[in-house]
Amino acid sequence: MMGRGDGPGAGAAGGPARHVPVLLEEVCTALEAEQAGTYMDGTFGAGGYTRAILEANSHNTVIAIDRDPDAISGGAALVSRMKGRLTLVQGRFGQLDEIAQAQGHEHVDGVVLDIGVSSMQLDEAERGFSFRSNGPLDMRMERDGPSAADLVNESSEAELADIFYHYGEERRARAVARAIVEVRRxxxxxxxxxxxxxxxSLIRQEPGGIHPATRVFQGLRIAVNDELGELVRALHAAERILRPGGRLAVVTFHSLEDRIVKQFFAVRTGRSPGSSRHLPGHVAPKPTFEPITRGPVAPSDEEVARNPRARSAKLRAGRRTETPAQELLSAITMLAELPQTADKRGGRR
Incomplete structure (x- = not known):
């Protein structure tokens, strides 16, 4: 499970922390954060991107969001220090446009999203995100709703296999699901x-490879928090709230997230067959974004050496056009959903 970067002595909201924001300089460049404006950080975490945006121009203001109540309380010192330039809101970034409007902003100048679990969550055993230390099987970012333990103990074998295979990309998903059902009896x-x-006990670890449970834990975490669904909603919310010329920067850490962001920008910039511009008699909608990055931006070798958790990060960014926001993309939504198996429809899987 890739986090969002950490390291000793990293700056964070309110003082030293274990979190280093990934691709920080590249994100600020993509946002043009040196230009005074109102920005949104949809994944506040330890405040790394928020702090960099605030420091880029003394007139910048930031509305920062996080689902995790611990992140909100941890950011109180930075809120106080910024003297009105930072507003910190507990909520989901899939509702970032509603949150901005509730704060009195019809439009903003930039949005940054850093997708995935944070280093602090991974490092705290009691949160149950990681297998590195034994803790409760929880994984809830908001500390509310069904936990990972609830899913493991109550979901059908077919549902567990789907979660591990489609969200965790675990090739032995069925074997793991079958074993779980047997043990929980x-x-x-x-x-x-x-x-x-x-x-x-079921999956052999390759020499130098990841822990055998990595993909299973990833799949559970994504399912518990509806992470891919939230990402889809956040991309569309950003499209609605960004002013013409506003910028969206998204950092992802694995292929499932990146595929959604890639397809969203491809369609919204008119570079994808999903825009249907080649269909006879069809008038394709005008692009709602212009590409800022041509393909993904990866961290430098130097950054990966400083922060190994950055190695799989990818940044994609786009600039908002004057075209009105479009309807939700069903093809993108489908990328975030588990398939409907025969088992769920009442038949045999």
């Missing part, structure tokens, strides 16, 4: 260690 899953040990 005798005892419920309550800790990260229980699940990690079971997966490790």
């Amino acid at each position: 005798r005892q419920t899953f309550e800790t990260t260690g229980q699940l990690a040990d079971l997966v490790a």
Whole structure:
């Protein structure tokens, strides 16, 4: 499970923390943060991008959002220090346009989204995001709603297999799901260690490879928090709230996220067959974005050496045109959803 970067002595909201924002300079460049404006940070975390935007121009203001109440409380010192230039809101970035409007802004100049679990969440065993230390099988960013343990103990074998395969990209998803169902007949899953040990007993770790439970944990985390669905909603919300000329920068850490962002920008910039501009008699909508980055921007070798968690990061960015925001893209929405298996429809899988 890739986090959003960490390292010793990293600056963060309110003081030192374990979090280093990835591709920070590249994100600020894509946003043109040196130009005075109102920006939104949809994934505040430890405040790395927010702080950089505020420091880029003394007239900048930021509306920052985070689902995690710990991130909100941790950012209080930075809010105080910024003396009205930073507003910190607990909420989901899929509603960032509504949040901005509630703060009195019909449009903003830039939006940054840093997708995935934060380093602080990974490093805190009691949050249950990681198997590195034993803790409760939780994974809830908001500390509310069904937990990973609820999914593991209550979902059908077919549903678990879908979660592990489609959200975790685990090739042995069916075998893991089958083993979970067998084990939970005798005892419920309550800790990260229980699940990690079971997966490790089924999947052999390659020399120098990732832990066998990595993909299973990723799939559960995405399912618990509806991360891909939130990403789809956030991209469309950013399209609605950005003024003409406003900029959207999105940093992703694995292929599922990047595929959604890539397809969104491809369609919205008119570079994808999804725009249907080649269909006879069809008038394709005008692009709502112009590309800022041509393909993904990856971290430099130097950044990866400083922060190994940056190695899989990709940045994509676009500039808003004057074309009105378009309807939700069903093809993009489908990328965030689990397929409807025969088992869920009442038949055999």
